[in-house]
Amino acid sequence: MTDKNIQLTSTISEDNKLTLALQEIDMPQPGADEVVVRIEAAPLNPSDLGVMFSAANMATAVQSGTDENPVITADVPAQFMPSLKTRVGKATPVGNEGAGTVVAAGSSDAAQALMGKTVAVIGGGTYRQYHCVNVQSCLELKEGTTAKEGASSFVNPLTALAMVETMRAEGHKAIIHAAAASSLGQMLNRICIADGIDLINIVRRDEQETLLRDMGAKYVVNSSSDNFIADLTAAIIETGATISFDPIGGGQLSSDILNCMETAITRDVEEYSVYGSDTFKQAYIYGALNRGPITLNRNFGFAWGVNGFLLFNALGKLGTKTVMSMRKRVAEEITTTFASSYTHEVSLAEALKLQSIAAYGKQATGEKYLITPQA
Numbered sequence: 079m080t081d082k083n084i085q086l087t088s089t090i091s092e093d094n095k096l097t098l099a100l101q102e103i104d105m106p107q108p109g110a111d112e113v114v115v116r117i118e119a120a121p122l123n124p125s126d127l128g129v130m131f132s133a134a135n136m137a138t139a140v141q142s143g144t145d146e147n148p149v150i151t152a153d154v155p156a157q158f159m160p161s162l163k164t165r166v167g168k169a170t171p172v173g174n175e176g177a178g179t180v181v182a183a184g185s186s187d188a189a190q191a192l193m194g195k196t197v198a199v200i201g202g203g204t205y206r207q208y209h210c211v212n213v214q215s216c217l218e219l220k221e222g223t224t225a226k227e228g229a230s231s232f233v234n235p236l237t238a239l240a241m242v243e244t245m246r247a248e249g250h251k252a253i254i255h256a257a258a259a260s261s262l263g264q265m266l267n268r269i270c271i272a273d274g275i276d277l278i279n280i281v282r283r284d285e286q287e288t289l290l291r292d293m294g295a296k297y298v299v300n301s302s303s304d305n306f307i308a309d310l311t312a313a314i315i316e317t318g319a320t321i322s323f324d325p326i327g328g329g330q331l332s333s334d335i336l337n338c339m340e341t342a343i344t345r346d347v348e349e350y351s352v353y354g355s356d357t358f359k360q361a362y363i364y365g366a367l368n369r370g371p372i373t374l375n376r377n378f379g380f381a382w383g384v385n386g387f388l389l390f391n392a393l394g395k396l397g398t399k400t401v402m403s404m405r406k407r408v409a410e411e412i413t414t415t416f417a418s419s420y421t422h423e424v425s426l427a428e429a430l431k432l433q434s435i436a437a438y439g440k441q442a443t444g445e446k447y448l449i450t451p452q453a
């Protein structure tokens with residue numbers, strides 16, 4: 079272990095500027111129930127970009143500094159500044175998860191048991207070389223699993239599993255998922271195929287349809303097709319899906335989904351009711367890929383809910399026993415069901431190059447970056 083520890087931070091200043099930079103910080107000392115993990119791999123996911131770019135307009139981004147120590151600045155539109163006031167002037171560490179080797183451990187048995195092990199970690203600030211975390215925030219990876227394979231063990235795997243558990247807990251029998259060719263969407267397909275759950279995938283491009291069908295997905299509908307509404311309704315009639323998860327948010331997709339559910343449910347009803355069907359239809363919005371307004375065109379009666387869905391809140395509702403079994407499944411199936419793939423590996427400095435930012439900032443299918451902070 080060296081004395082050098084570097085982290086990537088995101089700062090918003092009073093003059094409406096975002097600054098992304100590398101910062102030298104102290105080497106952490108673990109408390110009794112903590113371990114220090116040498117972070118060897120950390121994914122760049124949309125949720126990380128939310129912290130990293132915040133509300134900045136990245137089209138205005140400029141790079142300065144040196145090759146080893148790049149600095150990115152970008153403008154934050156004035157209308158967003160009031161909602162960011164708790165961030166102003168604070169260098170916020172970036173990175174929700176990652177994996178690496180435990181190089182120092184506190185005195186508790188649980189911490190000592192992890193010494194030398196490869197673990198995945200969850201908890202703000204993984205885009206750094208050495209991270210100190212509580213043992214509860216670690217997932218011990220199976221022997222032979224590499225840090226790169228385990229880097230995305232929490233955010234996407236647990237969210238995909240939480241969707242399935244939420245479907246079960248809330249009494250639905252099939253799921254509709256949007257932006258379904260995402261990393262998370264591919265995991266959800268593997269879970270649903272393995273567990274015999276009907277999953278309707280909504281994608282927006284032909285190649286995404288092919289990708290999911292080649293994985294064995296039975297229901298894939300394309301929102302760019304003229305037949306989208308008819309195709310979605312037909313798939314809902316076949317599966318009985320009454321719950322959806324949409325990471326896009328802005329626009330009217332969740333509204334379209336609720337309307338298709340209602341059409342499917344009421345298809346054989348002969349008597350008109352101004353209140354619609356009494357079958358409860360749930361639309362969860364779990365991302366902000368489109369930051370525009372959410373539009374609801376209400377032709378779906380009164381038995382419906384549109385709610386936010388966040389992993390940590392969902393885990394709280396599902397309870398410790400379910401969460402422990404979800405974590406166990408992830409550790410066992412991290413190279414199969416929950417495998418992530420990355421198109422580029424970049425050092426902390428390379429992650430702050432305009433060229434990299436332009437690529438991973440697109441959040442496009444199959445364009446995921448992995449940060450390797452030791453490089």
Ligand SMILES: NC(=O)c1ccc[n+]([C@@H]2O[C@H](COP(=O)([O-])OP(=O)(O)OC[C@H]3O[C@@H](n4cnc5c(N)ncnc54)[C@H](OP(=O)(O)O)[C@@H]3O)[C@@H](O)[C@H]2O)c1
Nearest residue numbers: 124237257259260261262325364365367387388389442443
């Ligand atoms: N709420 C939570 O707790 C939670 C937890 C985990 C993940 N998430 C969310 O889950 C989503 C997926 O994460 P990921 O890591 O799996 O993503 P990813 O692999 O980077 O894929 C992103 C996907 O979104 C699509 N996309 C991007 N912008 C879009 C838009 N405006 N309209 C429609 N589709 C769009 C992309 O398709 P194209 O190639 O067509 O652009 C791509 O398939 C993210 O939004 C993330 O924030 C939320």
